[in-house]
Structure formats: structure tokens, C-alpha cells
Amino acid sequence: MGNDVKPTYTLDERGEVCPVPDVDTRRKLKEMKSGEILEVLIDYALSKERIPSGVKEIGGEVISIEEIGPSEWRILIKKL
Amino acid sequence: MDPRVQGLLVGILFGIVLQRGRICFNSAIRDVKMTKDNYLAKLALLAILVETVGFQLAAQLGWIKLNPIAFVPLAQIIGGFLFGMGMVLAGGCASGITYRIGEGYITAFVAAVFFGVTASAVRGGPLSFVNSWMGKPITTTNNPGGFYASKDGAVNLTLANLLNINPWIVAIIFAVILLIVLIFWKTTERKVSGLDWVTGGIALGLVGIIAYLSQKTYPLGITGGWVNLFRTTTANLDLTKPIPYNWMGMEIVGIIVGAYLAALFAKEFRLRVPKDPKTFVQVAVGGILMGFGAGSAGGCNIGHILSGLPHLAISSIIFTVFTLFGNWFMVWYLFERR
Numbered sequence: 001m002g003n004d005v006k007p008t009y010t011l012d013e014r015g016e017v018c019p020v021p022d023v024d025t026r027r028k029l030k031e032m033k034s035g036e037i038l039e040v041l042i043d044y045a046l047s048k049e050r051i052p053s054g055v056k057e058i059g060g061e062v063i064s065i066e067e068i069g070p071s072e073w074r075i076l077i078k079k080l
Numbered sequence: 081m082d083p084r085v086q087g088l089l090v091g092i093l094f095g096i097v098l099q100r101g102r103i104c105f106n107s108a109i110r111d112v113k114m115t116k117d118n119y120l121a122k123l124a125l126l127a128i129l130v131e132t133v134g135f136q137l138a139a140q141l142g143w144i145k146l147n148p149i150a151f152v153p154l155a156q157i158i159g160g161f162l163f164g165m166g167m168v169l170a171g172g173c174a175s176g177i178t179y180r181i182g183e184g185y186i187t188a189f190v191a192a193v194f195f196g197v198t199a200s201a202v203r204g205g206p207l208s209f210v211n212s213w214m215g216k217p218i219t220t221t222n223n224p225g226g227f228y229a230s231k232d233g234a235v236n237l238t239l240a241n242l243l244n245i246n247p248w249i250v251a252i253i254f255a256v257i258l259l260i261v262l263i264f265w266k267t268t269e270r271k272v273s274g275l276d277w278v279t280g281g282i283a284l285g286l287v288g289i290i291a292y293l294s295q296k297t298y299p300l301g302i303t304g305g306w307v308n309l310f311r312t313t314t315a316n317l318d319l320t321k322p323i324p325y326n327w328m329g330m331e332i333v334g335i336i337v338g339a340y341l342a343a344l345f346a347k348e349f350r351l352r353v354p355k356d357p358k359t360f361v362q363v364a365v366g367g368i369l370m371g372f373g374a375g376s377a378g379g380c381n382i383g384h385i386l387s388g389l390p391h392l393a394i395s396s397i398i399f400t401v402f403t404l405f406g407n408w409f410m411v412w413y414l415f416e417r418r
Contacts, residue, residue, distance in 0.1 A: 015353050015355055016355075017171030018106070018107060018171045045274075046102045046104065049102070050270065053270060070348070
């Protein structure tokens with residue numbers, strides 16, 4: 001589902017320590033303009049499950065979470 | 081069964097629950113403040129509720145003696161604050177960095193080594209002089225119902241023996257308060273692929289009760305286990321005598337094995353390395369602060385929070401409060417200042 005959407009920005013958060021993926025995602029999303037898409041590459045399951053509710057509060061919406069490898073995901077977030 | 085084999089088996093169970101529940105006290109405490117997310121906090125509170133009832137029941141049936149951690153005010157205040165700051169830098173609490181080794185986190189391994197070595201230095205090693213700065217434990221001679229372990233008539237302080245009332249009364253009041261909080265505090269939405277907070281919380285609490293029945297002297301702990309592993313492994317041993325690994329040391333080995341098996345089974349094992357080498361320095365400093373804090377305070381987030389709060393031990397209540405402060409201070413410093 002997320003394949004046809006072109007991300008405006010990409011964050012590679014693979015290997016980062018908890019909660020850096022969450023914090024970086026929030027920081028980036030805050031400075032983005034409405035309609036822009038953020039792609040987050042992540043290998044930390046807790047952050048993957050925590051981000052969807054976490055971005056809602058700052059005007060973001062997770063469009064898709066796609067598994068791209070063993071314990072590796074690509075999350076697309078739209079700034080509302 | 082040999083206590084060490086029991087420790088290993090309980091550890092494996094603990095590791096599986098930690099991995100499948102993605103249980104981290106650092107996240108639980110931090111998320112409540114940083115993102116107003118209470119998912120893991122509710123899981124932890126539910127586990128504490130289950131244990132509060134379970135420990136009390138086991139004590140009243142005469143299966144165990146309740147053995148709260150010694151109350152040394154400065155140790156729990158300073159130790160708690162340092163531990164709380166340290167776990168933010170290390171990217172996980174004591175149990176978090178332990179089980180994530182089994183998931184393949186190299187940073188967790190680095191943090192755990194610095195944590196274990198520093199805690200060993202503080203507990204009977206070259207840094208043990210710091211304990212004399214903290215002062216002596218404050219104890220009581222009250223032992224309502226005889227449910228507490230005593231040493232020469234001295235019992236470590238809990239709310240119940242401080243008030244000299246049957247520990248059931250305090251336990252039931254605490255459990256009811258926790259239950260009310262759990263029911264009325266709206267759970268943050270989360271789609272989980274592992275255990276949800278209810279299943280995870282009950283499972284974690286049950287592992288804690290099994291641990292108490294198995295080890296007898298105390299339920300789950302992390303700090304003492306790492307100290308035992310490092311000290312025993314590097315000691316000059318008299319090999320005609322049994323090698324002094326203990327229940328808690330083997331529990332640590334079990335946690336790593338259990339988390340590894342759970343991660344492998346769920347296809348979540350993966351060697352993870354941070355891109356910026358500075359991260360290694362950060363987690364090492366975090367491990368040192370945690371080892372210093374938990375070493376002097378008598379326990380970490382497991383010894384004091386998961387296992388100590390259900391005792392309503394004064395030491396654990398103070399430690400928990402200052403761990404929250406330390407965590408929130410470091411979260412503000414690292415992530416919220418700008």
C-alpha cells in the first residue's frame with residue numbers, strides 16, 4: 001500500500017538506542033509541512049508499535065508499516 | 081533441584097516474558113512523561129498488583145518470609161536518582177539491557193558489562209567505601225504476624241511493620257488503589273505483535289511469584305545476578321570447592337537465553353549496531369551510573385520496583401520515587417530541552 005507514495009524525507013533509525021527512533025521521528029515531523037511524507041526505517045519493535053499513537057498527538061498519521069526484512073520495518077507517516 | 085538450575089529456568093521464563101512483552105521500565109517511566117503513553121507503565125503496575133497479592137499469600141501460608149531491602153535513606157535517594165539518569169543514557173533499565181542482549185543489541189551488551197562491573201566494584205569491591213558515606217540501615221523490631229525475615233530481631237522497614245499492622249491490610253489497600261488506577265487510567269492505543277499489557281502484566285507478576293517460591297530469600301533481581309556472574313567468573317577460586325555461581329547469577333544467564341529463544345522464534349533476532357560510535361560511549365556511561373546507583377541502593381528497577389514495591393518496603397518506595405526523578409531529569413536534558 002505504501003509503495004506508490006513518494007516520501008519527502010527519510011530517517012534511517014536502524015541500530016539506534018531506545019527511544020532515539022521515537023524522538024527523531026517526532027522532531028522531524030514537527031518541522032514538516034502539511035501533506036509531506038516521512039519515511040522511517042526502523043529495526044526496533046517497541047518503537048514500531050509505539051510510533052502510531054505517538055505521532056497522532058503532533059499532527060501525524062501513520063499510512064503504512066511494511067516489513068522489509070527480519071525485524072526491520074519501513075513506516076510511512078503523513079503530516080496532517 | 082539445585083537452586084542454580086531453578087534460577088536458570090526461572091530466568092528463561094522471565095526472559096521470554098520480557099521479550100514478548102517488550103517490557104522496559106525505562107520506557108514505562110519515560111513515556112508517561114515524554115509522550116503521555118502509559119502502555120508499559122500499566123503493564124508494570126499490573127505485575128506489581130499481582131505480586132502484592134501473591135507475595136502476601138505465600139507469606140501468610142508460611143511458604144516464604146518477606147524480605148524487604150534494607151532502608152538506607154541516602155543510598156536510595158542518591159542511588160535511585162543516578163540509576164534513573166543512567167538508564168536513559170544506557171537506552172534501557174537493568175532488565176531491559178539484559179534481555180536485549182538476547183535480541184542482539186550490541187549497545188545493550190556494552191551497557192550491561194559496565195553496569196555489572198561497576199555494581200561489583202560498589203558491592204564489596206574497590207568502590208565499596210561509598211557505602212559508608214550513605215550511612216547505616218534503619219530497621220525496626222516490629223514483626224507483625226512474624227511474616228518478615230529478621231536478623232538478630234531487626235526487620236527491614238515496610239509500611240506494614242512501621243505501623244505494626246498485619247501486612248495483609250496494607251497489601252489489600254495498595255492492591256485496590258492499583259486496581260482503581262488500572263481501570264480508570266485510559267490505556268494508550270497500541271497494536272502489539274507480542275503480549276498485550278494485561279497478559280504481559282499478569283505473566284510478569286506470576287514469574288515474580290514463582291521466583292520468590294524458588295529462590296526463597298527474594299523474588300526477581302538483576303543487579304545481584306550480574307555481580308555474582310562477574311565476581312565468580314573472574315575470582316581466584318579454590319577449585320576443590322563448588323564454584324559459587326548462585327540462583328540470581330544463573331537467572332541472568334536464563335534471561336538472555338530465554339529472550340534469545342523468544343526473539344528467534346518470533347523472527348526478531350538481529351545483531352544491531354548503532355551508526356554513530358559515540359553511542360557506545362553514551363551507553364557505557366549509562367551503565368556505570370546504573371551500576372553505581374543500583375549497587376549502593378541495594379537493587380535496580382527489578383529488585384526495588386518490580387520486587388520491592390509489592391513488599392511496600394520503605395527503601396523501594398523511596399528508590400522508585402528518585403528513579404522517576406532521575407529518569408525524567410535526563411529525558412528532559414537529552415530529548416526535551418530543544
